[in-house]
Amino acid sequence: MFAILISALNTMLGFLLRRVVFKFVLFGALFVLCTAIPPLITSHLPDVGSLYKLLNSVPDGVWYFLGVFEFPRGLSVVIPAYFVRFFIRRIPFFG
Numbered sequence: 659m660f661a662i663l664i665s666a667l668n669t670m671l672g673f674l675l676r677r678v679v680f681k682f683v684l685f686g687a688l689f690v691l692c693t694a695i696p697p698l699i700t701s702h703l704p705d706v707g708s709l710y711k712l713l714n715s716v717p718d719g720v721w722y723f724l725g726v727f728e729f730p731r732g733l734s735v736v737i738p739a740y741f742v743r744f745f746i747r748r749i750p751f752f753g
Contacts, residue, residue, distance in 0.1 A: 684749075691745055696738065
């Protein structure tokens with residue numbers, strides 16, 4: 659009787675250690691990478707002064723169409739999506 663219970667407990671514990679804990683560690687590492695890497699990248703970007711000069715040289719017609727097409731919102735969604743896709747493709751099990 660106790661052998662059956664111990665066997666069932668051993669099977670459940672083996673499942674937890676092999677599947678759940680491994681996935682928790684893997685996705686925890688992915689979360690840390692996706693939250694830690696973008697601030698590191700932005701710290702290496704050039705200062706705002708050169709970007710300000712570049713954006714001042716864009717004509718008004720271009721600004722109008724960028725506003726119509728919601729370019730700032732789209733850019734803020736697409737760039738992190740590309741970073742996440744890049745990191746997920748580097749994982750041997752998923753990529």
